Amino acid sequence: DAGVIQSPRHEVTEMGQEVTLRCKPISGHNSLFWYRQTMMRGLELLIYFNNNVPIDDSGMPEDRFSAKMPNASFSTLKIQPSEPRDSAVYFCASNPGQRVYGYTFGSGTRLTVV
Amino acid sequence: KQEVTQIPAALSVPEGENLVLNCSFTDSAIYNLQWFRQDPGKGLTSLLLIQSSQREQTSGRLNASLDKSSGRSTLYIAASQPGDSATYLCAVRIKGAQKLVFGQGTRLTINP
Numbered sequence A: 001d002a003g004v005i006q007s008p009r010h011e012v013t014e015m016g017q018e019v020t021l022r023c024k025p026i027s028g029h030n031s032l033f034w035y036r037q038t039m040m041r042g043l044e045l046l047i048y049f050n051n052n053v054p055i056d057d058s059g060m061p062e063d064r065f066s067a068k069m070p071n072a073s074f075s076t077l078k079i080q081p082s083e084p085r086d087s088a089v090y091f092c093a094s095n096p097g098q099r100v101y102g103y104t105f106g107s108g109t110r111l112t113v114v
Numbered sequence B: 001k002q003e004v005t006q007i008p009a010a011l012s013v014p015e016g017e018n019l020v021l022n023c024s025f026t027d028s029a030i031y032n033l034q035w036f037r038q039d040p041g042k043g044l045t046s047l048l049l050i051q052s053s054q055r056e057q058t059s060g061r062l063n064a065s066l067d068k069s070s071g072r073s074t075l076y077i078a079a080s081q082p083g084d085s086a087t088y089l090c091a092v093r094i095k096g097a098q099k100l101v102f103g104q105g106t107r108l109t110i111n112p
Helices: none
Strands: A005-007 A010-013 A019-024 A031-038 A042-050 A053-056 A065-071 A074-079 A088-095 A109-113 B004-007 B010-014 B019-025 B030-038 B044-051 B056-059 B062-067 B072-077 B086-094 B100-102 B106-111
Touching: A005 A088, A010 A019, A019 A088, A019 A109, A031 A074, A042 A065, A042 A074, A042 B100, A053 A065, A074 A088, B004 B086, B010 B019, B019 B030, B019 B086, B019 B106, B030 B062, B030 B072, B044 B056, B044 B062, B044 B072, B072 B086
Parallel strands: A010 A109, B010 B106
Antiparallel strands: A005 A019, A019 A074, A031 A042, A031 A088, A042 A053, A065 A074, A088 A109, B004 B019, B019 B072, B030 B044, B030 B086, B056 B062, B062 B072, B086 B100, B086 B106
16 A cells, blocks of 8 residues: 655745645545645644535635546645745545544655745 | 644654653644654655544554543653654644644654
């Protein structure tokens, strides 16, 4: 099992550019989560999917953020246009769906917007 | 709204000591609690998962306890080693949702 795979590991972009972060969950996991980690706010849930359907996007900070899960093995988080305050580490996590299971996190994408 | 607090925010101890990290949460309506480790610049590694019906879980030198009624969990690390230096995060899975709510973490340093 390769775990949750995120790409890229690091992204540096200029303000105003579009940024796309990618995630491949563990095969067989029905739930996928996007988290953002900053020094000030810690780990915050942005959005999560069950069976490829977005369930709760209340953590998405602005309309500039969007997320998709076109199939069970792939999800994207897009920021358009990006701003310096979006600089953070973005984590993807997956879970089999049943409540007795824990969450597995990817290695994260460190985003820097200059 | 569920809030998770970890105390202390940072801890530095000499190698070989036994230590306890604390986690408290405000709403006892949880499915489970998970302890993670995060090394600088890295992702989160799951250490222990305790279901709401359980009192404790053990893995090697780590032991986590859960007292749901009082909203507390502890992570006990025996015979600490420099390799244990990392940030330790606790997170609760709240009932009625699949959210994991995280504490701010305890940054642990083990001095050789």
